[in-house]
Amino acid sequence: MNRSSQGVSEHSRPVRQFHMMIKPIGPVCNLGCTYCYYLSKKNFYSQESQWRMPDSILERLIHQYISQQDGPEINFSWQGGEPTLLGIGFFEKVVHLQKLHCPPTKRIENDIQTNGTLLNEDWCRFLRENRFLVGVSIDGPGQLHDIYRVDSQGQGTFDKVVAGIRCMQKHGVEFNTLTVVNRENAKHPLEVYRFLRDELGSRYLQFIPCVEPKDFTQVAPRHWDKANLPVAGDTAARPGTADSIVTDWSVDPEQYGHFLCSIFDEWLHHDVGTVFVPLFDCALGCWMGMPSSACYFAEICGKGLAFEHDGSVYACDHYVYPDYKLGNIRETILTEMVYSSRQAHFGVDKTDRLPRHCRECEVLFACNGECPKNRLLRTPDGEPGLNYLCAGLRQFFNHIDPWMRRMADEIRAGGTAEAVMTKLQRKTAPVHPIHTIPRPQTKLNAKCPCGSGRKYKKCCYSKDRQKQPQ
Numbered sequence: 001m002n003r004s005s006q007g008v009s010e011h012s013r014p015v016r017q018f019h020m021m022i023k024p025i026g027p028v029c030n031l032g033c034t035y036c037y038y039l040s041k042k043n044f045y046s047q048e049s050q051w052r053m054p055d056s057i058l059e060r061l062i063h064q065y066i067s068q069q070d071g072p073e074i075n076f077s078w079q080g081g082e083p084t085l086l087g088i089g090f091f092e093k094v095v096h097l098q099k100l101h102c103p104p105t106k107r108i109e110n111d112i113q114t115n116g117t118l119l120n121e122d123w124c125r126f127l128r129e130n131r132f133l134v135g136v137s138i139d140g141p142g143q144l145h146d147i148y149r150v151d152s153q154g155q156g157t158f159d160k161v162v163a164g165i166r167c168m169q170k171h172g173v174e175f176n177t178l179t180v181v182n183r184e185n186a187k188h189p190l191e192v193y194r195f196l197r198d199e200l201g202s203r204y205l206q207f208i209p210c211v212e213p214k215d216f217t218q219v220a221p222r223h224w225d226k227a228n229l230p231v232a233g234d235t236a237a238r239p240g241t242a243d244s245i246v247t248d249w250s251v252d253p254e255q256y257g258h259f260l261c262s263i264f265d266e267w268l269h270h271d272v273g274t275v276f277v278p279l280f281d282c283a284l285g286c287w288m289g290m291p292s293s294a295c296y297f298a299e300i301c302g303k304g305l306a307f308e309h310d311g312s313v314y315a316c317d318h319y320v321y322p323d324y325k326l327g328n329i330r331e332t333i334l335t336e337m338v339y340s341s342r343q344a345h346f347g348v349d350k351t352d353r354l355p356r357h358c359r360e361c362e363v364l365f366a367c368n369g370e371c372p373k374n375r376l377l378r379t380p381d382g383e384p385g386l387n388y389l390c391a392g393l394r395q396f397f398n399h400i401d402p403w404m405r406r407m408a409d410e411i412r413a414g415g416t417a418e419a420v421m422t423k424l425q426r427k428t429a430p431v432h433p434i435h436t437i438p439r440p441q442t443k444l445n446a447k448c449p450c451g452s453g454r455k456y457k458k459c460c461y462s463k464d465r466q467k468q469p470q
């Protein structure tokens with residue numbers, strides 16, 4: 001469809017910007033991580049499928065991705081599978097084609113997501129020279145990383161990943177760490193955070209919750225269509241139980257909340273302004289009244305699509321299922337798929353399908369019901385569409401609320417978020433996070449000052465003790 005057939009002139013059409021996770025080698029990987037949601041995508045292709053993206057598709061993608069977006073910066077995100085399996089030559093071709101098709105008014109940025117095990121001197125030289133930002137997956141110190149991030153023989157990969165990171169540091173490659181928060185490492189928030197910060201030297205830490213329904217390899221996550229979803233709090237709504245709907249390695253919702261709260265407290269006391277946790281930055285933006293910078297917490301989905309090695313385009317990286325295929329660049333131009341009514345519908349479904357429980361939630365402005373793929377539960381009053389992580393997310397957003405308000409106030413007054421940390425370090429901050437709230441001097445057997453009617457020792461006293469940072 002050309003612009004005139006859409007009835008929109010060159011000067012009146014809205015600004016076009018979107019983002020794609022590009023999978024130049026499909027789901028092929030040299031590792032076999034237990035929780036990988038992408039390896040099983042091979043099932044959607046025939047046995048004889050060629051996994052390497054053909055040159056004709058690569059050039060068509062690069063040309064259209066640049067020419068069909070407005071704005072001065074075009075971001076290419078290369079993912080897998082494991083994209084480094086394609087070799088440096090493939091990415092040299094990428095850079096060459098980008099230069100060929102990029103007008104002087106635009107700037108190209110590349111990022112690549114890798115498991116880090118194949119990074120060597122040559123790779124690091126290439127990545128540095130071409131200013132690729134590298135996202136490397138690591139789940140914490142060796143004993144935690146090696147539980148699920150294993151090779152095809154089931155052997156841990158920690159040493160190889162760390163060797164790859166050290167090589168990047170030697171060559172000055174810009175990198176960030178991506179940590180999948182699973183049922184095991186979620187029990188050790190500070191060990192994970194301090195390892196990434198102090199031992200690895202990461203300054204940009206992404207945390208992604210692992211939530212996988214047991215049937216995720218076969219069916220798209222359209223949970224609201226399913227009968228008998230468990231209610232929040234049921235045993236089936238937790239990992240590791242006999243009737244659980246999620247895999248054993250999925251993170252426990254409350255554990256996830258505790259994980260985020262603990263890391264937030266550590267960050268708040270020591271690292272604001274020097275260590276970047278996108279989840280916290282995104283939350284601060286929400287407290288300042290801005291739209292969420294992370295799709296998980298945005299009001300609508302739809303602007304982060306997946307582009308497969310064979311030219312197929314899907315609604316989202318987490319919806320690479322036949323039902324969510326929008327077309328193929330061999331037959332259809334990119335913007336026709338990105339701005340199709342199907343994709344628009346996919347986007348607004350996120351808000352339209354929110355249960356009342358979420359619509360009335362005090363932290364809806366920051367959470368927005370999180371990602372639809374994780375909406376595996378029914379609310380206490382039986383409505384489907386509640387997020388599996390709700391208990392943890394609500395705990396986290398309420399926990400950071402007083403601090404986010406302070407930071408937002410500081411910034412609005414012309415200061416910085418770091419000022420809140422500095423005041424806290426000087427012990428002049430007027431509010432305290434839940435872990436450090438000094439309780440009034442109450443006798444252990446007296447009624448709890450919170451008004452619950454229970455004894456203080458059975459109520460807030462015991463809760464505070466459980467929440468002490470590790």
Ligand code: SF4
Nearest residue numbers: 295296301302316371
């Ligand atoms: S489905 Fe989830 S991952 Fe995909 S765009 Fe929506 S929030 Fe983001």
Ligand code: SF4
Nearest residue numbers: 358361367369390394
């Ligand atoms: S915290 Fe829970 S109830 Fe509130 S918006 Fe998020 S998922 Fe919905």
